[in-house]
Amino acid sequence: xxxxxxxxxxxxxxxxxxxxxxxxxxxxxxxxxxxxxxxxxxxxxxxxxxxxxxxxxxxxxxxxxxxxxxxxxxxxxxxxxxxxxxxxxxxxxxxxxxxxxxxxxxxxxxxxxxxxxxxxxxxxxxxxxxxxxxxxxxxxxxxxxxxxxxxxxxxxxxxxxxxxxxxxxxxxxxxxxxxxxxxxxxxxxxxxxxxxxxxxxxxxxxxxxxxxxxxxxxxxxxxxxxxxxxxxxxxxxxxxxxxxxxxxxxxxxxxxxxxxxxxxxxxxxxxxxxxxxxxxxxxxxxxxxxxxxxxxxxxxxxxxxxxxxxxxxxxxxxxxxxxxxxxxxxxx
Amino acid sequence: xxxxxxxxxxxxxxxxxxxxxxxxxxxxxxxxxxxxxxxxxxxxxxxxxxxxxxxxxxxxxxxxxxxxxxxxxxxxxxxxxxxxxxxxxxxxxxxxxxxxxxxxxxxxxxxxxxxxxxxxxxxxxxxxxxxxxxxxxxxxxxxxxxxxxxxxxxxxxxxxxxxxxxxxxxxxxxxxxxxxxxxxxxxxxxxxxxxxxxxxxxxxxxxxxxxxxxxxxxxxxxxxxxxxxxxxxxxxxxxxxxxxxxxxxxxxxxxxxxxxxxxxxxxxxxxxxxxxxxxxxxxxxxxxxxxxxxxxxxxxxxxxxxxxxxxxxxxxxxxxxxxxx
Ligand SMILES: Cc1ncc(C[n+]2csc(CCOP(=O)(O)OP(=O)(O)O)c2C)c(N)n1
Ligand SMILES: [Mg+2]
Numbered sequence: 053x054x055x056x057x058x059x060x061x062x063x064x065x066x067x068x069x070x071x072x073x074x075x076x077x078x079x080x081x082x083x084x085x086x087x088x089x090x091x092x093x094x095x096x097x098x099x100x101x102x103x104x105x106x107x108x109x110x111x112x113x114x115x116x117x118x119x120x121x122x123x124x125x126x127x128x129x130x131x132x133x134x135x136x137x138x139x140x141x142x143x144x145x146x147x148x149x150x151x152x153x154x155x156x157x158x159x160x161x162x163x164x165x166x167x168x169x170x171x172x173x174x175x176x177x178x179x180x181x182x183x184x185x186x187x188x189x190x191x192x193x194x195x196x197x198x199x200x201x202x203x204x205x206x207x208x209x210x211x212x213x214x215x216x217x218x219x220x221x222x223x224x225x226x227x228x229x230x231x232x233x234x235x236x237x238x239x240x241x242x243x244x245x246x247x248x249x250x251x252x253x254x255x256x257x258x259x260x261x262x263x264x265x266x267x268x269x270x271x272x273x274x275x276x277x278x279x280x281x282x283x284x285x286x287x288x289x290x291x292x293x294x295x296x297x298x299x300x301x302x303x304x305x306x307x308x309x310x311x312x313x314x315x316x317x318x319x320x321x322x323x324x325x326x327x328x329x330x331x332x333x334x335x336x337x338x339x340x341x342x343x344x345x346x347x348x349x350x351x352x353x354x355x356x357x358x359x360x361x362x363x364x365x366x367x368x369x370x371x372x373x374x375x376x377x378x379x380x381x382x383x384x
Numbered sequence: 385x386x387x388x389x390x391x392x393x394x395x396x397x398x399x400x401x402x403x404x405x406x407x408x409x410x411x412x413x414x415x416x417x418x419x420x421x422x423x424x425x426x427x428x429x430x431x432x433x434x435x436x437x438x439x440x441x442x443x444x445x446x447x448x449x450x451x452x453x454x455x456x457x458x459x460x461x462x463x464x465x466x467x468x469x470x471x472x473x474x475x476x477x478x479x480x481x482x483x484x485x486x487x488x489x490x491x492x493x494x495x496x497x498x499x500x501x502x503x504x505x506x507x508x509x510x511x512x513x514x515x516x517x518x519x520x521x522x523x524x525x526x527x528x529x530x531x532x533x534x535x536x537x538x539x540x541x542x543x544x545x546x547x548x549x550x551x552x553x554x555x556x557x558x559x560x561x562x563x564x565x566x567x568x569x570x571x572x573x574x575x576x577x578x579x580x581x582x583x584x585x586x587x588x589x590x591x592x593x594x595x596x597x598x599x600x601x602x603x604x605x606x607x608x609x610x611x612x613x614x615x616x617x618x619x620x621x622x623x624x625x626x627x628x629x630x631x632x633x634x635x636x637x638x639x640x641x642x643x644x645x646x647x648x649x650x651x652x653x654x655x656x657x658x659x660x661x662x663x664x665x666x667x668x669x670x671x672x673x674x675x676x677x678x679x680x681x682x683x684x685x686x687x688x689x690x691x692x693x694x695x696x697x698x699x700x701x702x703x704x705x706x707x708x709x
Contacts, residue, residue, distance in 0.1 A: 141685030152684035203441030234416025
């Protein structure tokens with residue numbers, strides 16, 4: 053254990069990873085029960101990335117996520133209730149229930165989604181950073197995306213533009229080795245993603261995404277670089293998704309053995325073990341943590357259950373900004 | 385007649401195409417190891433090998449463009465774009481290259497390319513995964529746009545499309561894949577010219593295509609109980625449009641409702657409605673009505689999504705209004 057990590061912070065990292073894990077286990081259960089519908093992409097196995105990265109940002113910084121964003125929103129600070137209500141499609145959800153699992157938004161926390169077209173978030177992140185630069189604000193925009201997104205033109209165009217204009221964007225690639233059912237080596241000619249940044253003169257580093265402390269240390273360094281006006285930075289977090297791509301996936305493309313191997317590197321189990329060895333955490337601490345999280349989840353579920361559905365009359369609300377109290381008409 | 389699912393029908397068409405012509409190959413995201421997002425190519429990688437079943441990176445513009453190039457080079461590519469939503473990343477290749485090269489080159493080059501994609505809403509997958517943009521594609525001269533609604537068309541149109549010398553775009557409504565229908569072997573090979581009368585009627589024509597066909601047929605069933613005889617026209621091919629069949633139906637019924645899952649403004653329904661006005665205006669007893677999607681990004685919760693899309697009840701209500709008015 054790195055002596056510089058203080059105990060409270062370490063316990064918090066463990067607790068945050070557990071919050072994501074238990075929250076999503078509940079989501080999977082609710083999906084089977086039909087409470088959550090549509091697409092549901094779980095982050096289980098990748099928790100160390102969001103949990104290690106988020107503490108490095110200030111509340112002024114912006115976050116752009118993907119459809120696998122439950123963990124990011126939760127750790128960014130959106131309370132669990134509105135997230136669960138969003139998954140239910142209820143009006144008290146963080147996006148009034150309109151987006152569901154793939155489209156979490158939270159303006160007060162500068163959480164810009166929840167964008168589900170692969171690669172679609174990167175140019176938006178570049179623009180958010182451009183706005184900061186043009187208004188002389190020292191803020192950072194953190195953009196999360198998967199290894200699959202690296203194949204899209206928007207990845208390359210965004211790195212180039214951000215570097216050319218020296219914009220404060222942090223490109224955060226969550227390399228979980230698969231884009232749906234296509235393994236990294238079957239969709240990339242150069243599987244070392246960090247090296248791609250070289251071509252655009254963007255400094256980059258690959259880190260062990262299963263180690264929350266390593267994630268945090270590398271992200272902090274990268275944030276400092278970006279915030280001090282040096283332009284963009286790319287981090288490749290090497291991680292693994294323990295669950296199926298979505299709830300429809302039969303996982304024909306990987307072996308159970310491979311998944312089992314990676315589960316040996318479970319970021320939560322490993323970190324817990326590390327903290328135990330160091331005497332940072334007792335079994336009682338963990339029990340308390342689990343109990344508190346279970347209560348938080350139970351409360352979030354009942355918040356979602358009690359939340360009303362958005363009334364039918366509001367269907368066309370917010371297609372445009374309301375003017376003079378009227379919504380521009382939307383024909384049907 | 386055999387009962388099969390729409391998914392099985394697409395799969396059967398793909399299989400026959402791959403078996404029938406060594407120039408045919410399938411490429412797209414997750415068509416191989418994953419077995420196809422909608423399981424239409426499950427087992428194909430093993431059966432036909434990685435040369436002919438090609439998993440592509442997430443690079444829609446490039447693999448659609450590569451399909452164009454391979455077609456120019458003498459192959460017969462079937463490109464699967466997972467869904468219409470992601471085809472937006474390939475619009476440049478489709479509109480600027482696929483659709484233009486034959487004409488722009490003075491007829492020197494041919495692009496025998498088939499592009500398939502899932503389309504449509506109704507599965508609670510929210511705004512970015514629920515588009516119905518067939519009408520947009522039907523705006524583009526130089527491409528053929530197909531909307532198979534039945535299992536017979538799902539299989540047959542693919543095979544017919546591969547006989548075409550020019551690019552063909554096939555829109556498979558995602559809602560249809562698990563549904564069963566009767567495969568009509570006698571209807572093969574299917575033509576890519578005519579609309580089809582799916583139900584004969586005398587009081588009103590319900591004109592539609594793709595996933596909405598089943599909603600129109602359901603509405604026609606409801607209306608039959610009320611003594612209203614609705615004819616249901618399945619357009620099948622959006623470009624080039626068989627307006628003659630539509631006109632013939634309208635001449636018989638004197639009333640028309642066009643049903644289209646696209647948004648109303650600038651919808652394909654608007655085009656059909658205009659063409660009815662141009663060719664059958666004096667046969668109409670009332671204005672052409674439309675049932676389209678409400679003009680909002682499609683929301684996730686079921687009650688709002690249902691309200692945003694054409695539904696059998698809405699179609700039946702519109703028919704009653706047209707007849708009552
Ligand atoms: C442009 C586009 N193409 C295809 C899809 C369908 N799709 C959704 S997620 C996904 C895989 C993306 O993999 P990756 O970027 O590695 O993210 P991960 O799911 O592994 O977190 C695909 C193909 C999409 N949403 N957007
Ligand atoms: Mg991935």
